[in-house]
Amino acid sequence: MPQQEQASLWSDTTIKTLDVRSGTVPPGGVLSETGLAANMLLLAGGGQGGLVINGEACHVQASFACHAVKGSSFALTAGSDNIHYTVISYKAIPVAGAAHVLFPQRNHPLRTSFVHHPALPAELHMAADRIASKWGRGEGLERFHANALLQSMLYELIMEHERGRGGAEPDMVDVVAAYIAGHYRQDLELKELATLAGCGARQLQRRFKQEMLVGPMEYVIRLRMESAERMLRYTDAPIGEIAERTGYRDMYYFSRAFKKYYGVPPQLYRRTAASGPGTVAASSELPDPRLASPRESLQSPVISHLRGEYSVTATPQRIAVLDVQYADHLLALGMSPAGSVGFGSRALNFPPYFRERLKATEMLGTYEYPDLEAVERLRPDLIICTEVHDLHYERLSRTAPTIMFKRNESWQTILSLFGELTGKQAEAERMIADYLRRTALLSAELAPVLSGRSVALIRPRESVVRIHTAAHRTGAVLYRDLGLPAPLFVADTSDTAYHISVDRLPAVHANYYFLLSNERMQDGSSMTEQSVRGILDADQRQRIYAVDAATWIGCYGPTGINCIVDQVARALLA
Template sequence: MPLQEQASLWSDTTIKMLDVRSGTLPPGGVLSEVGLSANLLLLAGGGEGRLVINGEVRHIQASFVCHAVKGSAFTMTAGPENLHYTVIIYKAVPMAGAARVLFPQRNHPLRTSFVHHPVHPAELHQTADKLIAKWSRGEGLERFHANALLQGMLYELIMEHERGQGGAEPDMVEVVAAYIAGHYRQELELKELAALAGCGVRQLQRRFKQEKLLGPMEYVIRLRMESAERMLRHTDAPIGEIAERTGYRDMYYFSRAFKKYYGVPPQLYRRTAASEPGPDAPYSGLPDPVIGHMRGTYCVTASPQRIAVLDVQYADHLLALELSPAGSVGLGSAVLKFPQYIREGLKATEMLGTYEYPDLQALERLRPDLIICTEVHDQHYERLSRVAPTIMFRRNESWQTILSLLGELTGKRAEAERIIADYLRRTALLSEELAPVLAGKSVALIRPRESLVRVHTASHRTGAVLYRDLGLPAPLFVADTSDTAYHISVDRLPAVHASHYFLLSNEMLLDEISVTEQSVRGMLDADERQHIYPVDAATWIGCYGPTGINCIVDQVARALLA
């Protein structure tokens, strides 16, 4: 069909939603439809199971979408866990006056049944939640909006499916990679990984090598070797213990494997790493005393004595270096205060308002010789610079980078390096201690916000502590994304499908538990297989200095090793 005619068919098509419903299949539960009278979208997630569509059997895991056309038959069976789903029934019809034959191509997406693994499943579930809310109101304008949302959803799915992004084969690789990341310390077999992906061994090997540039079992070895390398560099654990913790029962076989991978046996690698900085050393130094920042550079001619900071995290950094800021912003609105965990060290520090609303007049009276701020204070930068030299850091910059720069700035470079090395050593050891405890389980980081729940990913700074530094297994729901968080409705929370939840509570900031947080706690507490740990959001989200980060690590260890 000529391109012009195809474009016309799309322009003359209207999507008419007929019904929508959602539910939960218990373990072993079945959802089945035969001879569909209209097209259907099936969104599911939160567990695993089996889907049979038009006779084709598919293993399902994590989030997926099934598009089934009129006349199709499907059966979805939940595995050992609950499986949460949404069914949307619709039809695509030509507009009045348009050609009566709609999409005669047999392979057109609106006439094709397919299973699709979306690139951003949480965003899809957010749209589905909104669509259900609009449809349930039963009003003309609201249902008009529901049809528009469905049309947008179909557009995104069709574009992804036709480009092959997030489709069955690429998603197969991410599912297996995420599974390996949480189980590489155990014995894994290629046929087991292929069964997980719902494909043959050769197909998995081919796709995995295309996506990851190495085969699935080579990927297992890489994760094992990287884990062993961290333990050799940052802990004093015996070689036999390291071998066991990284999945090798035979210490001598482990030593041969390590030598093959790194070129030297583990004992020699440890001695060399102790005497020389490693390739991943956290601080590389600066060739001259110049600090680069968002608004230029700052030449360090002498260590500043009176530093004012407009973000609490920088007060934490200075205290870690055994320095006290002359002035700092605080937390709160009606009553300003410093975070509890660093309050004692800030007794002589002047209060300078809050991060969002700094007290510039108090800052001018303080007469500091250096000001440290973030991009949020860009509108005040000229006024700040008239008070004292001003350095502007990106607020979401790594705390290790900031500590290194402040160490250079204040003549405390060695202290900064020691703090970072201690943290890396500690998290490497704790990561290995937590691995057997969390085998086969995942950990979610969530925060109730108004009527929604924010699910944080490894791209968030606190998420990076959990998922990168401590190696905690992330739920497949959020395992592969560059977004810092997803927003989902409370009733969609089970789709995250985690065993452990760190709930970022606003109780200390609000002096009460919000209605949304109460609902989240009640939902999670109702499942005996899930563990929930309320933690202070002000500390876990707002304070990113080394003291605050180590407080987070302390709480993770207490919760998961209890």
């Protein structure tokens, strides 16, 4: 078909939603229909199962989308877990004056049935929730909007499906990598991983190596070796125990594998790491040098930050901080800020876990709304802020030298910089080393407890639930530092969080939930939080741990981070 005619075919087409319904297929249950009266889009998530569409069978796992054309038949069978679904029936019709015969070509996407694993499944479910909400409000502008949302969703699915046709979906590399991260201590086979990706072993091998630069089984070995290296460096665990906790039943095979990977046997590596300098720097997250970094000049240390450089000619004595996390950093190094922002709206306060240590600290408003006049009255000799305060930077810098850090910078990087500022580099390095040692030990202790299970970090927000990924700072503590397995639903880490409706929360399919609660700030839990608790408490296989959102989200200093680690240990090792 000529390109001009094909373009006209799309522009003369409109999408009309006919019906939207949601439900759950229980373990062993079947959702089926024969002779569809209209095109159908089936969006599902949760457990695994089998899908037969027009006589062709395929295995489905995690989240997937199935597009079936009018007249098709399908059957979705759930495996050992619930599968939560949304079915949208629609028809594509020509606009007035367009050709009467729509989509004559046989391979046109809207006349083709296909199964697709989307790149961002959480976003797909969010879109489906919006369509269902708009549709449920009845006729009028809301249903008009539902049609527009469906058309956009169909476009995204068709584009993704056509880009990935003929090979494994690029996004499935993230899913497989996330699965490996949570299960590398177990026996894994390439065939099993390929089934998860919905493709052949060779296709997965090629695609995974293209994106990760190593094959999937080599990636398993990398994670095992990195875990073993942390335990050797920061724990006194016997070699045999380390081998077992990293997936090797034979200590001698583990020793050979470790020597092949690192060039020296485990015992020698442990002795070298214990006596060699710079061990913390080798293991810490490397910051972006454009954002925040210390460097030595001939006279004094120089701190590079978002708005320039600050030369540390003398240790500042009266420091004003416009983010609570920076108060935490100073306290950890044995200093109290002269002034700090706090939490709250009606009555401002400091976090409970170091409130008593800030009795002599002046309140400077909140992070979002700093009291600039109070900062000026304080007469500090240094101000530390974030990029959120960029609008106030000129006024702040007229009051005192002002350093601006990226708020989401690693706490370890910031602590190192504060060590430079205060002349306490050794104390900062020791605290980072202690944290790495502690999380390495706890990660090894949690591994057998969480074998085959996943942990989700969620926060009820108004009428939706925010699900945090490993890209979020608290998510990084759980998923990177402690090695907790993330649910496949949030395997993609291109964003720090996804939003879904409360009733679709079971599709996350985690075994443990840390629920970020605002109860302390609101004098009671919200209706959304109560609904979330009701849904999760209904499944006896799931456990929910409510934690204070102000601590877990707002406080990223060493004290706050270690409080999070404490609560994770108490919850999962109880």
